[in-house]
Amino acid sequence: MTIKISIDCMGGDHGPAVTIPAAVSFVNSEPEAELILVGLESAIRAELKKHKAADHPRLSVLNATEVVTMDDPLEVALRRKKDSSMRVAINLVKDGRAHACVSAGNTGALMAVSRYVLKTIPGVDRPALCALIPNQKDAPTYMLDLGANVDCEAQHLHQFALMGAVLVSALEGKAKPTIGLLNVGEEDIKGNDVVKQTAALLRADHEKDLLNFHGNVEGNDIFEGTTDIVVCDGFVGNVVLKASEGLGRFVKKVLTTEFKRNPLNMLGALIATGAIKAISRRMNPSRYNGASLLGLRGLVFKSHGGENAYGYEWAIKRAFDAAKYDVISRISKSIAELMSQPETDPAAAGGSGVNDLTQQKSA
């Protein structure tokens, strides 16, 4: 079976200089993959030539005349740049011409355009962003939501857990990945009402063997790798992620200062440089690149904006694996089952269909 992936070649800090070599390398390593390269045709063809892939039978080019920049307001990405590489790549998924899309563009724009073009899966009113966080077990912790939904009810967190479990099954080959609910303590009595209600929903699913609920986890468990998946609302997820990035930069600065203070100054500097590189690699590994926008009627993967070709290829690989495993159908099935359960209030589960990104845009 051929899996077709549309690539927003213009997104990210480096554009075709990163996306094209990544695409070429991936298509050469994966015989079932076919990639549609979307963006400024001349720039893409020049890069393809450079990588000796101008006539690759499983690489095609689709011209798109505009580019969504990192500074473009959502408004511009959504309403004006209708021929952007991002929009055209997502349209391919909508039209059934691609199974998944990969972009390194602006996260807010990608979420807004994907949501607008693809719409959500019936029963899902809030798509979530799920990224891979490195942990002490040298494995990824899948964490969602990371910023799209700042006000969540229990049924949203419940859906995030279900969608995350389907994704992790696809990408990690785990039949029943463990799910942790982010809280201020492990005990059932801890936390706010939304978290307590979510825990009750997840426990009920666990008892029916629908998923593998570990229970509450705390902030440290993200990095300890206690569970495969950590579920939280987008406010908490965003703050934790950015705090971790800030702490990372702080550590880097302290390391540099401390080593430069070493009496064997040159040696200290040398060791510091090596150590910082090694730590950066472990803390922010390129092989964990490729966050997923879950809950849409199509697969969209987000690469870090500054990622290199090796990392970008990992995002393509994740999109490929998710498509091959048919994550959308599995999530749809899982959500439909959830909605058909007698104890679920369909009105509550259905919700308003308006997510926070959209609300913010018009605020």
Place this chain on the structure above:
Amino acid sequence: MTIKISIDCMGGDHGPAVTIPAAVSFVNSEPEAELILVGLESAIRAELKKHKAADHPRLSVLNATEVVTMDDPLEVALRRKKDSSMRVAINLVKDGRAHACVSAGNTGALMAVSRYVLKTIPGVDRPALCALIPNQKDAPTYMLDLGANVDCEAQHLHQFALMGAVLVSALEGKAKPTIGLLNVGEEDIKGNDVVKQTAALLRADHEKDLLNFHGNVEGNDIFEGTTDIVVCDGFVGNVVLKASEGLGRFVKKVLTTEFKRNPLNMLGALIATGAIKAISRRMNPSRYNGASLLGLRGLVFKSHGGENAYGYEWAIKRAFDAAKYDVISRISKSIAELMSQPETDPAAAGGSGVNDLTQQKSA
């Protein structure tokens, strides 16, 4: 003027072996301080003798026969151990025999007992825990709330900001410390309703020159030191703090592994040990020890459980400075002014008087 501080000598991992040398050192360095040492009299007197302070004129001993352990449920600390060193030390504040109390005991128990004994300041229905987080500017970021209040409304976050500003004025000597509101972006349109409402309240205060509101800050700003104070609800605060601790342990592990991998093996190990110690000192400095329980009718300071005497002395110093600056009267005045403002809804500001710790206890 003499400032009297009651010391829970039994709290923390080390008890009198840490608390007594800290108390002796502090009282010798601060002629206006008088310390009341609370706990098992024989153990305290033995330590005092060891530190040549058995007859110090400004050190007195008050016997308390029980100790709240780290594993004691709140119930036990609150209802059963009525002669614990923690409870007796807090009682001294209530009875006006001490201006402030310091304890390295169990945080949950300390908050519950303090709240039960001291009660809250009129208008404050949720006391907050405010700790010092090291930042890149080599200064502390004061962050609150850190775990006591998992469901906050805008008026609670508003009060946290006011109380934090009074505390930082006292401890850092800054007339108008800057206040940041933790959010998922800097723009006004970002965040959930509670955060947006809080920002509106803080902006109004800023315009009246009642406080110095910087605006929204993001997770990374905590460690960048963008503002003197970061305000958030206790759920987010707790998760961020624990995630940071988890990331810190992860960094430590990676550092050790990477240096041991160094071909100059012995040298690598040596450098790693030194570097990790230096980094730990910078990331978790003893001089930032001493979190404050704000919003009560008395000053209570919490030392880390594992802190050494140098760090514990810093917690005593913070309690002393807060008492000398009369933080309680200033907070009371600030909250009273807030409640007298026509635009504040007194019913909403008054609230139920029940905080989450108490709710959890009886859940």
